[in-house]
Amino acid sequence: MNTRLERITEESLALGAELIKSGELVAFPTETVYGLGADALNGQAVKKIFAAKGRPGDNPLIVHVASKEQMMSLGYWNDNAEKVFNAFMPGPITMVLKRKMVPDEVTAGLDSVGLRYPEHPDAQRFISLAGPIAAPSANISGKPSPTSAQHVFDDFNGKIPLVLDGGECGVGVESTVISLVEAPILLRPGGVTLEQLVRVLPDITVHDAVLANVKLDAAASPGMKYKHYAPIARVVIAKNGEGLYRSALEKGVKVVYYRKQDDVTDARNLFARLRRADEDGLQLVIFEMPNKEGIGLSVANRLLRASAFTVIEKGEVFSLLLGGDTVELQG
Ligand code: TXA
Ligand code: MG
Secondary structure, three states: OOOEEEEOOHHHHHHHHHHHHOOOOEEEOOOOOOEEEEEOOOHHHHHHHHHHHOOOOOOOOEEEOOOHHHHHHHEOOOHHHHHHHHHHOOOOEEEEEEEOOOOHHHHOOOOEEEEEOOOOHHHHHHHHHHOOEEEOEOOOOOOOOOOOHHHHHHHHOOOOOEEEEOOOOOOOOOOEEEEOOOOOEEEEOOOOOHHHHHHHOOOOEEOHHHOOOOOOOOOOOHHHHOOOOOOOOEEEEEOOHHHHHHHHHHOOOOEEEEOOOOHHHHHHHHHHHHHHHHHOOOOEEEEEOOOOOOOHHHHHHHHHHHOOOOEEOOOOEEEEEEOOEEEEEEO
16 A cells, blocks of 8 residues: 655645545544544444554554534543543543443443544644544554654555644643543543642542553553553663663663653653664663653653663663673663
8 A cells, every 4th residue: 555644734634534434544643642543433444443553452542533512422421521621622631431322443342432632733623524533643553652744654654545744743642541430540641740630630540550560450441551662672761871871881782861851851752762762773772760740750651661660770780681692781
């Protein structure tokens, strides 16, 4: 299949909407990351998303809408949904509600559905034309999420007909996912921070899997049990990043070290940095431990997964496996 990479115009949006309506996949920008979209009401089209990404069949998709009415037609509303909608939507947040008329292919058979109303103007225009769109992040399953159209193209060239290019994503990490089916719970930190949520939902709790490597009940938080966001290069979080970096350089390891800047910038750069590691043929990517405040909590959540929960203490010896050899580094 020939994959077209098109800047967003009236024409490319209309083409995209036509493709969606005929059951094809189209990648599009949002303020968080790029999405790989299909008609949310067409189960056969939605199946193509799982095939193209290599996504496990038990991991449900988010449905993207462009109005409150559309959202209310897809999930059972409640008081908390109203509060969250008024405070944060449109914006980088997804709320899980009891599902109404959404196909099983979207929800992976769950009785709930994730609903999101993106803030990105091009996303809104696209959804308005194409109807509700089921879309995960537009990356091959397990790889870092895409924050540019080129990232999407790198993963899906030859596999989908169209990538709509709306430039780089502003937020850089995915939407916050909360479930409001019962008592409010944070399932995935993202563009809307926990501090912002607590102001609107004072009794919200945080799922254990946000910062820990816990055994998961698939129904509560299906997405968090899979390996995620990982490039080929080994990713680690280091308490003494400078020391580990010097030790790696001395041993001839191809390495990069990222210090913390501010949380917002770190979030925006995160996935592009992970992707660049492979483009540059690096063997080791070291990150300083992020703050867990504001959007820093999302950066920590993604980095813990990308590193398979590898946090290296100061002074700790770290064995890096390179091909058949082990290199001993010191943190
Ligand atoms: O920012 C975003 O959310 C991006 C853009 C494209 O909107 N989308 C995205 O989708 O990150 P995805 O599929 O990569 O992540 C969706 C997460 C997964 O962890 C999934 O398990 C969870 O949301 N999710 C979706 N529906 C759910 C449901 N009914 N119950 C619990 N979790 C759900
Ligand atoms: Mg994803």
